[in-house]
Amino acid sequence: MALLKRLRKCEQWLYALAVGFWQQRSLARLSVGRRILRLVDATTVKEPGPTGSLWRIHYSLQVPSLRCDFFKVTANQGEGTGEGLWQIPVQKGEYLLADRGYSNNVGMVSVARVGAYLTVRLNQGSVLLEDAKGHRINLLPRLEGLKRPGQVGSWKVFLSDERQPVAGRVCAIRKTRAAIELAHRRIKHKARDESRPVNPETLEYAKFVTVFSTFPENEFSAKEILEWYRLRWQIAMDWIMSHPAEVAVLDLKKILYHWIGRAHTGNEYRLASDWMKNAYRVLSVVLIVLGGIGYFSIKQKSIRSLLLVVFLYSTAVSAIFFVQSRHRTLKVDPFLIPLTVIGTCKILTSSKQRISQSSRQPSR
Numbered sequence: 461m462a463l464l465k466r467l468r469k470c471e472q473w474l475y476a477l478a479v480g481f482w483q484q485r486s487l488a489r490l491s492v493g494r495r496i497l498r499l500v501d502a503t504t505v506k507e508p509g510p511t512g513s514l515w516r517i518h519y520s521l522q523v524p525s526l527r528c529d530f531f532k533v534t535a536n537q538g539e540g541t542g543e544g545l546w547q548i549p550v551q552k553g554e555y556l557l558a559d560r561g562y563s564n565n566v567g568m569v570s571v572a573r574v575g576a577y578l579t580v581r582l583n584q585g586s587v588l589l590e591d592a593k594g595h596r597i598n599l600l601p602r603l604e605g606l607k608r609p610g611q612v613g614s615w616k617v618f619l620s621d622e623r624q625p626v627a628g629r630v631c632a633i634r635k636t637r638a639a640i641e642l643a644h645r646r647i648k649h650k651a652r653d654e655s656r657p658v659n660p661e662t663l664e665y666a667k668f669v670t671v672f673s674t675f676p677e678n679e680f681s682a683k684e685i686l687e688w689y690r691l692r693w694q695i696a697m698d699w700i701m702s703h704p705a706e707v708a709v710l711d712l713k714k715i716l717y718h719w720i721g722r723a724h725t726g727n728e729y730r731l732a733s734d735w736m737k738n739a740y741r742v743l744s745v746v747l748i749v750l751g752g753i754g755y756f757s758i759k760q761k762s763i764r765s766l767l768l769v770v771f772l773y774s775t776a777v778s779a780i781f782f783v784q785s786r787h788r789t790l791k792v793d794p795f796l797i798p799l800t801v802i803g804t805c806k807i808l809t810s811s812k813q814r815i816s817q818s819s820r821q822p823s824r
Contacts, residue, residue: 498520499520499556499557499691500520500556500562501558502517502518515535516535545562552576553575555675556577557578559580559581561583562580563672564586565587565619569621569626572619577673579675582671588619589619591617597617599632606633611633612631614630614682615629616629627674631671632671634668669689750800753806755767757802
């Protein structure tokens with residue numbers, strides 16, 4: 461607690477340090493000038509307590525100051541509560557950067573109508589693009605022309621709209637082989653957890669970073685637009701560096717939820733009734749206790765050390781990425797099962813030995 465209080469008092473210093481790190485990196489050459497550049501995002505927060513409500517925070521940061529210029533709290537469910545550019549007040553001449561959660565025609569068209577500019581990561585399943593004649597565009601054949609890692613492509617397109625289509629560009633860059641393999645593994649893992657097949661087109665689109673942009677073509681090349689979008693992720697990392705106390709508390713809460721609180725954390729993990737929640741918690745505790753008994757019954761110190769490292773690593777990784785993942789409700793590390801079996805066998809063996817010893821003792 462003392463360390464947490466000290467870190468909170470250091471927030472301004474850490475914030476200045478994060479801004480300095482960003483300015484020293486190569487992205488600092490992307491001059492904002494007099495433009496108002498805003499990074500838009502949203503996240504969910506949970507009230508304290510076992511039955512706390514889940515809320516959604518919509519916010520935006522300005523670059524290069526990294527100051528929050530807007531935030532809004534809404535419910536997590538219901539009409540008008542999802543991520544969308546309509547949640548953010550926008551003025552003429554502003555420049556917005558947003559992730560694929562904001563990739564939909566309604567929000568993107570509304571920003572363009574105001575006279576602002578935007579760059580959004582494309583979600584091909586939720587955006588309707590057309591050519592100058594009003595025909596639907598299939599981007600995949602054009603993307604397949606980018607053969608080399610790092611190769612950049614750009615095509616003029618229009619956002620479909622009933623009143624008047626919005627002109628813009630699709631800018632894309634091909635990922636490296638390692639990045640493609642990582643993206644494919646994540647897609648397959650998510651599909652397996654959700655018990656659905658993988659769409660082959662999804663695997664093809666995952667080979668590229670694709671954004672839609674209305675940034676002026678005479679001021680921003682396709683490569684510069686992709687660099688600006690990469691800046692969004694750099695800002696996220698700098699925020700993590702400048703808020704270590706909040707990040708540490710969040711990770712500790714996720715570790716607790718990972719083992720005990722999953723029964724009531726988030727809509728995706730809600731169980732049907734209270735007895736199922738209690739049964740899940742009891743089962744988690746029983747598995748951990750029996751696994752601990754099995755762990756300490758192993759005589760070889762090297763094996764015990766290896767199991768301990770794997771257990772801590774698996775729990776930490778699963779907990780840190782808990783919000784972004786799609787785990788099933790019951791999460792038990794695979795190697796904990798054999799430890800539980802070993803612990804159960806150890807208890808049964810000890811019980812039999814005690815019974816046999818007591819039966820051998822002469823009765824008085």
